[in-house]
Amino acid sequence: MTLNPAIDRLIFVNEALQKGKTNRIERVLYDIGGKGIHGSYTMGKLGVENQALGFVGLTNQPQLYELLRTKSIQHDFIELPNVATRECYVVREAGLQGSTMFTEKGFQVDVQSKIALQNKVAAKVKAHDMVLIAGSLPENYSLAQLSSLIQLLKSKNCYVACDLSGEALKTAVSLGVDFIKPNFHELTELVGAEEDIQTSLKKLHEKVPCIVASRGKEGSYCIYQEKVYHVQAPEVVEKNDTGAGDCFVGAFLAQLSQKKSMIDCLKLATGCAASKVQQEDCSSFNVAKANELAEKVVINKL
Numbered sequence: 001m002t003l004n005p006a007i008d009r010l011i012f013v014n015e016a017l018q019k020g021k022t023n024r025i026e027r028v029l030y031d032i033g034g035k036g037i038h039g040s041y042t043m044g045k046l047g048v049e050n051q052a053l054g055f056v057g058l059t060n061q062p063q064l065y066e067l068l069r070t071k072s073i074q075h076d077f078i079e080l081p082n083v084a085t086r087e088c089y090v091v092r093e094a095g096l097q098g099s100t101m102f103t104e105k106g107f108q109v110d111v112q113s114k115i116a117l118q119n120k121v122a123a124k125v126k127a128h129d130m131v132l133i134a135g136s137l138p139e140n141y142s143l144a145q146l147s148s149l150i151q152l153l154k155s156k157n158c159y160v161a162c163d164l165s166g167e168a169l170k171t172a173v174s175l176g177v178d179f180i181k182p183n184f185h186e187l188t189e190l191v192g193a194e195e196d197i198q199t200s201l202k203k204l205h206e207k208v209p210c211i212v213a214s215r216g217k218e219g220s221y222c223i224y225q226e227k228v229y230h231v232q233a234p235e236v237v238e239k240n241d242t243g244a245g246d247c248f249v250g251a252f253l254a255q256l257s258q259k260k261s262m263i264d265c266l267k268l269a270t271g272c273a274a275s276k277v278q279q280e281d282c283s284s285f286n287v288a289k290a291n292e293l294a295e296k297v298v299i300n301k302l
């Protein structure tokens with residue numbers, strides 16, 4: 001579920017960006033954008049059938065739908081008249097690792113379309129389905145509306161996974177969703193700055209059954225069924241880190257939906273994210289490479 005999808009415009013420049021200078025663009029390419037859509041792509045590539053839901057703007061719908069087609073993503077979006085799906089700009093500077101991202105706010109959603117989404121979800125989603133809600137919310141999509149969407153999913157006895165931030169993440173935690181992926185800053189915001197990450201995770205685990213907290217190069221931590229794991233990713237040459245977290249979430253949930261062990265879920269998710277950063281775009285990864293890298297992931301049960 002991507003309530004605020006995007007078309008990612010990747011901008012390649014040959015030198016480090018400099019203020020006061022004309023920074024000449026070498027190349028531009030477009031990719032699917034939006035955290036939930038990236039999750040859909042990853043799940044599909046790992047053989048887990050799914051459908052991308054949410055809202056799209058009609059004025060640039062052909063461009064987004066063509067990107068979805070090239071990535072074989074099944075979808076059933078609520079189409080918003082007279083508005084465009086936003087663009088996110090991802091700048092890659094030649095010779096430098098990582099990327100710089102600028103995200104547009106995106107469209108406003110009219111009341112009828114919000115109701116239409118609730119009705120579509122109510123009709124489509126069955127018990128034991130897994131639903132991922134990921135990414136930012138449209139400016140006028142309130143926390144109350146997010147709450148009613150999550151409560152609808154919980155009433156259907158779905159597995160509700162949320163890759164959200166800020167107040168939306170706090171709302172998801174308060175409703176007791178099944179999975180969240182806070183970054184370290186969000187974790188301390190949610191439970192206060194504890195002496196160590198394990199204490200923070202254990203406090204949050206009282207409300208959320210499965211938590212993965214990313215801490216960049218230091219790796220990530222996962223708590224599940226009262227066990228805490230530290231996950232160290234293998235070193236790879238990074239081309240573009242954009243979308244690595246989304247790829248992790250999609251792969252993790254794909255494995256979880258196939259009843260794999262927590263160790264296997266964490267290994268393959270980390271391998272997929274590591275393969276993603278080796279690609280120049282925002283979503284691609286290589287399944288064979290991801291499986292290879294998964295074997296190099298070091299997991300310690302703390």
Ligand code: TA6
Pocket residue numbers: 004006008032033034035038088103134135136242243244245246282
């Ligand atoms: O995580 C990467 C990414 O999904 C980019 O592809 C870009 O679309 C952006 O994040 C969207 O993030 P937001 O939090 O605004 O939904």
